Amino acid sequence: AGTGLVMTGNCGTGKNHLAVSMAKSIVREYLASVQITDVMRLTRAVKNTWRHGADSTEEDVIERFASLDLLIIDEVGVQFGSPTEMTILQEIINARYESVLPTILISNLTFEQLKESIGERIVDRVTDGGRNRLAFGWESYRAIAAGITA
Known part of the structure; x- marks a missing residue:
């Protein structure tokens, strides 16, 4: 359903x-x-198309990400936050939104920090106005397994 x-x-x-x-x-x-x-x-996949003699065009790479049945993007909010990165992310998410294709964003940030980092517009589109979000508010399994607790 594109959610x-x-x-x-x-x-x-x-x-x-x-x-x-x-x-x-x-x-x-x-x-x-x-x-x-x-x-x-x-971001690197898109930027690599800007090199002389690149195998594919920027449009090809964006179309590849924009046309997948499901795209899962991890480490959201870790990037540098440059205007170029934000433009690429926004273009891909907008294309997917317009094509009614689902996108899942994964971040170590809080929901509010994520909106500040990548923009409210992107988060709003992916979460359908904030309704589709999961907060993993428990301790790290890896830390618990290693005997480390907060």
């Missing part, structure tokens, strides 16, 4: 684990095209 989702929470709380499980299930059940990436790789 997106934002997952926020500290490191080690299971955001990626859940995203990978969802991706595998969706691929198995629907034979869907799904990609899990992070903001830096997504």
